[in-house]
Structures are given as structure tokens and as C-alpha cells.
Amino acid sequence: xxxxxxxxxVLAIVLAWPVPILLSRAHWPARDPFTxxxxxxxxxxxxxxxxxxxxxxxxxxxxxxNLIAGLRALAGMVFQNAPTTALGFWHLFALSAAALLTAHxxxxxxxxxxxxxxxxxxxxxxxxxxASPSTDGTGTxxxxxxxxxxxxxxxxxxxxxxxxxGLMAALEPAELRAVLIHENAHLNQRHHLLLWAFAAWRQAxxxxxxxxxxxxxxxxxxxxxxxxxxxxxxxxxxxxxAIAIVASGSAVPQAAPAIGRGxxxxxxxxxxxxxxxSGSASTTASRVSRLLSPRAxxxxxxxxxxxxxxxxxxxxxxxxxxxxxxxx
Amino acid sequence: xxxxxxxxxxxxxxxxxxxxxxxANTLRDLLAQSTVAQxxxxxxxxxxxxxxxxxxxxxxxxxxxxxERERGMRPHRYQAVSSREDHTAELMHEVLGSAPDREAxxxxxIGSVTESEAETLRKLLGHS
Numbered sequence: 001x002x003x004x005x006x007x008x009x010v011l012a013i014v015l016a017w018p019v020p021i022l023l024s025r026a027h028w029p030a031r032d033p034f035t036x037x038x039x040x041x042x043x044x045x046x047x048x049x050x051x052x053x054x055x056x057x058x059x060x061x062x063x064x065x066n067l068i069a070g071l072r073a074l075a076g077m078v079f080q081n082a083p084t085t086a087l088g089f090w091h092l093f094a095l096s097a098a099a100l101l102t103a104h105x106x107x108x109x110x111x112x113x114x115x116x117x118x119x120x121x122x123x124x125x126x127x128x129x130x131a132s133p134s135t136d137g138t139g140t141x142x143x144x145x146x147x148x149x150x151x152x153x154x155x156x157x158x159x160x161x162x163x164x165x166g167l168m169a170a171l172e173p174a175e176l177r178a179v180l181i182h183e184n185a186h187l188n189q190r191h192h193l194l195l196w197a198f199a200a201w202r203q204a205x206x207x208x209x210x211x212x213x214x215x216x217x218x219x220x221x222x223x224x225x226x227x228x229x230x231x232x233x234x235x236x237x238x239x240x241x242a243i244a245i246v247a248s249g250s251a252v253p254q255a256a257p258a259i260g261r262g263x264x265x266x267x268x269x270x271x272x273x274x275x276x277x278s279g280s281a282s283t284t285a286s287r288v289s290r291l292l293s294p295r296a297x298x299x300x301x302x303x304x305x306x307x308x309x310x311x312x313x314x315x316x317x318x319x320x321x322x323x324x325x326x327x328x
Numbered sequence: 329x330x331x332x333x334x335x336x337x338x339x340x341x342x343x344x345x346x347x348x349x350x351x352a353n354t355l356r357d358l359l360a361q362s363t364v365a366q367x368x369x370x371x372x373x374x375x376x377x378x379x380x381x382x383x384x385x386x387x388x389x390x391x392x393x394x395x396e397r398e399r400g401m402r403p404h405r406y407q408a409v410s411s412r413e414d415h416t417a418e419l420m421h422e423v424l425g426s427a428p429d430r431e432a433x434x435x436x437x438i439g440s441v442t443e444s445e446a447e448t449l450r451k452l453l454g455h456s
Contacts, residue, residue: 112432119422119433125392126419128333129340130412145420150437162423179437186435199432219431219439244449246438284441288449 002061004320008054011317015047020210024217030290032298033224035306037194040214040221042310044201047210048105050317052098057321059095062086068325108204109197116196120155127153131162136180142168148249152183154192161187170249175242178234185229191222220283227287240291247284335377335385338362340394344412349398349405352382 020043023029029036053067060070063077063086074095076082087095131141140161143149148167153160161183163176171179186192198218202211230239298306342358343350350358356379386406389395394415398405423434431439441449 116432123419123422123434126415129337129394130416130419143416143419145416147420147424149420149423151423151434153434164420182437183435191435192432195432195435222435241453243438244453247441248446248450248453283439284449285445288452 002058004324005054005057005061008050008057008317008320012047012050012054015043015050015313016208016210019043020213024213027295028298028302029217029221030224030286031295032303032306033221033228035298035303037218037221037225038310039306040198040217041194042313043210044198044214046313046317048201049314049321052102053317053321055094055098055101059087059091059093059098062088062091066324067321105204109200112200112203113196116199120153123153124155124158124160127160127162134163136163136176140180148246150179150183150246152186154187154190159187166249167246170245171242172238174234174238175245178230178239178242179246181230181233182226182239185226186222189222189225189229191226194218194222216283220286223283223287224290227291236291236294240288243284243288243291332385332388335359335381336389339382339385339389340408340412343395343406343408349407351403351405352379352386353403355386355406356382 023036023039023043057067057070060067060074063073064070073082077084077087127141127143131143134140134142139159140163142163142165145164146166147164148170149162149164150167151162153162161180163179167179168176195218198211198215202215205211227239338359339355342355342362356377359377359382386395386397390397390406394409395406396409398407422430423436424440
């Protein structure tokens with residue numbers, strides 16, 4: 001039991017700090033965004049699992065030889081008033097921390113979902129009154145605005161892709177098609193679920209390097225995935241031109257985000273560095289450089305190795321927590 | 329019969345176009361007129377429309393914070409809270425702004441870029 005909790009704690013620390021820093025600096029994710037996305041998810045899940053697991057196993061050490069026996073003993077103490085004298089202060093502390101962290105993660109996940117849904121609903125209500133349906137297809141609307149803007153608002157059957165007048169005027173038909181395919185790829189591949197999970201993860205533990213790095217990486221990986229879908233039907237030159245036109249038309253003066261950040265800080269909200277403006281700016285740059293000088297996709301053996309690491313990351317803490325109980 | 333969504337849109341269009349506050353009766357008449365004028369092409373917005381339906385639509389819009397009612401006077405007169413342009417600006421601010429969780433709410437084709445980056449991209453565009 002003690003060695004299990006020790007190992008899980010080391011795993012949690014490694015996944016919280018050095019691993020995400022190394023992965024965020026690596027160049028291969030641009031060559032295989034899908035596999036990189038799986039790895040980030042595995043790191044997040046395994047990190048959370050080992051964090052909670054380590055505390056739980058440590059706290060239950062005196063009352064059971066394994067997690068399942070320990071949890072059974074704990075249930076006896078909580079529900080049947082069995083004596084709690086076996087548990088010392090630090091054991092109780094670890095158990096409370098595990099329970100609090102679990103509740104905090106679940107609660108933040110739900111709260112983030114609620115907030116996102118509320119904003120989307122409001123946005124959709126206004127769109128229904130302001131935007132007119134586009135001739136390009138169902139689920140696409142046009143809004144009367146001069147900046148070249150394209151975005152999609154996920155919402156199941158009510159998902160909608162929004163284009164501005166300015167965008168329609170600035171782009172050639174093929175470029176417009178590339179933009180639409182890109183946005184539809186976000187909706188088809190359910191990227192909003194990934195964004196939600198990683199936004200909640202960061203909201204819950206903002207001081208942990210892994211949550212910020214993971215969110216930034218995921219933001220940029222989904223753009224690459226959507227670009228790859230657009231490249232299946234449209235040429236690379238068309239997509240690059242569309243990106244360049246939209247980006248050069250929607251540039252914001254560098255001072256503006258700084259003011260916004262100051263205001264937010266004044267209201268007690270903190271926007272970590274690298275969020276918003278600068279974070280997405282590097283996304284655009286890496287997208288364009290990836291299209292301009294493409295590199296070969298990851299070789300199959302390397303890809304298989306990364307996938308094996310993903311499986312191991314999830315299997316290891318799960319097995320350490322559950323298997324001793326099943327065997328014993 | 330038009331859906332409530334279509335009616336909401338038609339009512340907001342009328343309120344945004346008109347300068348003054350209007351009663352539900354006036355709005356109903358205007359809706360009927362616009363249907364006749366367009367030969368029913370834009371749906372059947374004003375056909376067989378009851379004033380109670382217009383009131384339902386108005387109360388829904390009021391709940392959404394888009395319409396306000398002048399109190400104290402009967403019949404109530406309704407007007408738009410802010411102009412169409414202001415609402416569009418509000419939407420675009422949400423899209424273009426740097427709200428922390430914006431990225432989770434909607435996915436933009438291009439995130440905000442800095443002025444220097446836009447300059448690089450413009451150059452790229454000039455050479456292609």
C-alpha cells in the first residue's frame with residue numbers, strides 16, 4: 001500500500017510538471033495532431049487519477065491491505081460508526097484532501113459546462129434575430145459586420161457556423177469553402193467537448209503548469225486537425241490565403257488585450273499570461289508555418305509507441321488502484 | 329402559422345425600424361401589412377395573427393432582455409432595448425474579445441493575431 005501511494009504521487013508530479021513542459025516544446029505534435037491530442041488527454045486523466053489515488057491509498061493504508069478493502073473499512077466507519085482510531089491525523093488529512101479534490105474537479109466541470117452553455121444560448125438567441133441564413137448550406141448564417149470573421153457555435157442539432165459580410169466580400173469562393181469545411185470539421189469532430197474538458201481542468205487547477213500548457217496545446221491541435229480536413233478538398237495555397245486574409249483583417253492593436261487584462265484583474269479575475277491574444281497568435285503562426293513547410297507525418301512505429309504510452313498512462317494507475325484488491 | 333422564432337425576428341425588425349415605442353395592436357397590424365406587401369413570400373408571418381400571440385412574443389423578447397415595456401400606460405407600449413447595430417457589436421465583441429473562456433464557447437477560424445503578425449501575413453499575401 002505504501003509503495004503504491006508513493007509511486008502514484010511520483011506519477012502525479014511527473015505528469016503535472018516536467019512531462020507537459022517537454023510535450024509542449026516538442027515539434028512532433030504538428031506532424032500528428034490526432035495522436036498528440038490523445039496523449040494530452042491521457043496525461044490529464046492519468047494525472048488526475050494518480051493525484052486522487054495517491055492520497056486515497058495513503059489515507060487508507062492503516063485500515064486495509066488494498067484500496068478496495070480500505071474503502072470497505074472506510075464505509076464501515078462512515079455509515080456504521082466503526083471505530084476510527086486506526087486512522088492518524090495525516091491519514092484523515094489525505095482522505096479529506098482526496099474527497100475535496102474529487103468534488104472540486106467534478107463541480108468545476110459542471111460549472112464550466114453551465115457557464116459555456118449559458119453564453120452559447122444567449123449568443124444563439126441574438127444570432128436568430130440578427131443573422132440571415134446563408135445560401136451556402138444549412139446551419140450557416142451571415143451576420144452584418146465589416147471585419148472578416150468566421151466561427152462556429154456548437155450545440156448539437158442547433159450548431160451554427162457564422163460568417164460575416166466582411167469575410168464573404170474578402171474571400172474567393174474556394175477560400176470560403178475552405179473556411180466552411182474547417183469550421184464544420186470542428187463541429188463534426190466534437191472539438192467543443194475537448195475544449196470544455198480542458199477549460200474546466202485549467203479553471204479547477206490554474207496554478208498547475210500542465211493545465212495551462214494542455215489547454216494551449218489543445219487549442220492549437222484542434223485548429224491543425226480542422227486544417228487537415230480542409231486540405232482534403234481544397235488546395236494548400238487556398239487555405240493559406242484564407243488564413244492570411246482573415247488574420248490580417250482581424251488584427252487587434254497589441255495594447256487592447258493589455259487594457260482588457262487590467263480591467264479583469266481589477267475585478268478580481270485573473271487572466272494568466274498566454275491566454276487570449278498571445279496564445280492564439282502563436283497558434284496562427286504555427287498553423288501557417290506548418291502549411292508552408294510541411295513535414296512528413298509521424299512514422300508508424302513512433303505513432304504506435306505514443307499510442308502505447310497513452311494506454312499505459314491510463315492503465316498503470318488504474319491497475320495499481322484496483323488489481324491488488326481483485327487479487328487479494 | 330409562423331413559428332415563435334420567426335415572429336420574434338419579425339417583431340424585432342419592426343421595433344428596430346420604427347423610432348417610437350409601439351403597442352401590441354400596432355405591431356400586429358404592421359405584421360399583417362408586411363405579409364400583404366411581400367405577397368406572403370417571407371412566410372406567413374402576419375396571417376391570422378392574434379394580438380395575444382404578439383403579446384406572447386413580446387413577453388418572450390422581454391425575458392431575453394431585448395425589449396422593454398413602458399409602464400404606467402395602457403395599453404403597454406414596447407420598444408427595443410438597444411439598436412440592431414449595438415446588438416451586433418455586442419456579439420462581435422464576444423467573438424473578437426479576449427474573454428478567458430471564449431475559446432470554449434465558440435471556435436473561431438482565426439484567433440486574435442498581433443499587429444506584427446498580421447504584418448507578416450500581409451507580406452506573405454503580397455508575395456503569393
